[in-house]
Amino acid sequence: DAGITQSPRHKVTETGTPVTLRCHQTENHRYMYWYRQDPGHGLRLIHYSYGVKDTDKGEVSDGYSVSRSKTEDFLLTLESATSSQTSVYFCAISESTDRGRGGAFFGQGTRLTVV
Amino acid sequence: KNEVEQSPQNLTAQEGEFITINCSYSVGISALHWLQQHPGGGIVSLFMLSSGKKKHGRLIATINIQEKHSSLHITASHPRDSAVYICAVLNFGNEKLTFGTGTRLTIIP
Numbered sequence: 495d496a497g498i499t500q501s502p503r504h505k506v507t508e509t510g511t512p513v514t515l516r517c518h519q520t521e522n523h524r525y526m527y528w529y530r531q532d533p534g535h536g537l538r539l540i541h542y543s544y545g546v547k548d549t550d551k552g553e554v555s556d557g558y559s560v561s562r563s564k565t566e567d568f569l570l571t572l573e574s575a576t577s578s579q580t581s582v583y584f585c586a587i588s589e590s591t592d593r594g595r596g597g598a599f600f601g602q603g604t605r606l607t608v609v
Numbered sequence: 610k611n612e613v614e615q616s617p618q619n620l621t622a623q624e625g626e627f628i629t630i631n632c633s634y635s636v637g638i639s640a641l642h643w644l645q646q647h648p649g650g651g652i653v654s655l656f657m658l659s660s661g662k663k664k665h666g667r668l669i670a671t672i673n674i675q676e677k678h679s680s681l682h683i684t685a686s687h688p689r690d691s692a693v694y695i696c697a698v699l700n701f702g703n704e705k706l707t708f709g710t711g712t713r714l715t716i717i718p
Contacts, residue, residue, distance in 0.1 A: 525704050536710035537695065544704065552705075584652060588699065588706060598642050598697065598706060600652035 497521050500585050500601035507608055513572040515604050517585030519565075523599075525588045526568040528552075528560065530581040531603075537584065543568055575608045582606075611636040615696050615709035623717055628683040630712045632696030635677065639704070643670050643681045644695040646711070652695070655681075686716045 497520030507513050517526060527542040529552075539552030541560040549560050557579060559571045572579055585601040612635040622628055632641070643655045656663050656670040658679065663670050667686075672679040683690055696709040 527706060529708075534710075537697075537708040539705065539707070542705060586652075586706060588704065597657055598644075598654050598699070600644075600654075602651040 498585065498587055498599050498601045500583075500604050502604060503602065504605045505607070507575050507606070509576060509608055510574050513575050513606065515570045515583055515585075515606070517568045517570070517587075517601055519568075519587045521587060521589075521599070522565060523587040523589045524565075526562065527586040527588075528558075528568065528570045529584045529586065530554065530579075531584060532581050540570065540583075572606075575606075577608050580606060580608045611638065611698055611700050611707045613696060613698055613707050613709040615694075615712050617712060618710065619713045619715075621715045621717065622686055624687060626686050626716075628686050628690070628714065628716075630681045630694050630696075630714070632679045632681070632709055633677055634696075634698045634707075637674075637677075637701055638698040639701050640699040641672055641679050642697040642699070642706070643679070644697055646693045646695060648692075655694075683714075688716045688718050691715050 499518050501516045528540040529537045531537050538554045540558050543549045543562040561569045583604045588598040614633050616631045640659045642657050644652050645655050646652045658672040667684045669682040693711045693713050695711045697706050
């Protein structure tokens with residue numbers, strides 16, 4: 495299995511509180527992603543990173559921020575959690591195809607419930 | 610933005626049947642992934658393709674770059690193949706992964 499772990503795996507939090515999810519990789523892959531998965535919507539990109547301190551928004555970035563201070567860690571923060579952010583969050587890593595790899599690997603997911 | 614469409618959205622078949630799931634995308638890509646997700650489970654990459662065809666056990670994946678289309682085939686399907694199958698494309702340049710909405714496959718014994 496690829497070395498990618500998410501923490502926590504489950505969390506229940508109250509509306510209005512900040513929440514941080516962590517993604518840690520040991521593969522030294524350049525690209526890291528945060529997605530949310532909701533019924534009827536599939537996987538939607540929240541933010542992604544193409545290197546340390548280099549991040550960009552995805553299609554559902556409102557209410558989320560990210561940081562990547564080290565290659566191995568990509569943090570997703572819900573600045574003030576809302577019930578609409580109840581979801582399963584997946585972290586993914588990949589390496590670019592021009593480096594001959596291009597594989598993609600996924601964390602086990604974090605089930606977040608905002609009450 | 611790359612639009613990724615999968616068909617069918619849901620598929621129910623009898624054990625032993627030959628299964629085909631299709632994926633089409635709108636913009637040129639550097640690679641395409643076929644992913645599998647079991648209920649309540651994590652996501653596993655089955656194949657990464659940039660051209661041609663790959664085979665792993667009973668699974669076969671093909672891609673036609675000119676037509677912007679890929680297919681995932683399962684031969685001699687089995688109930689343990691029941692899962693959601695997701696197509697994901699790696700976009701040129703920014704290397705963003707864009708996902709299809711998935712195909713829910715149910716194999717009945």
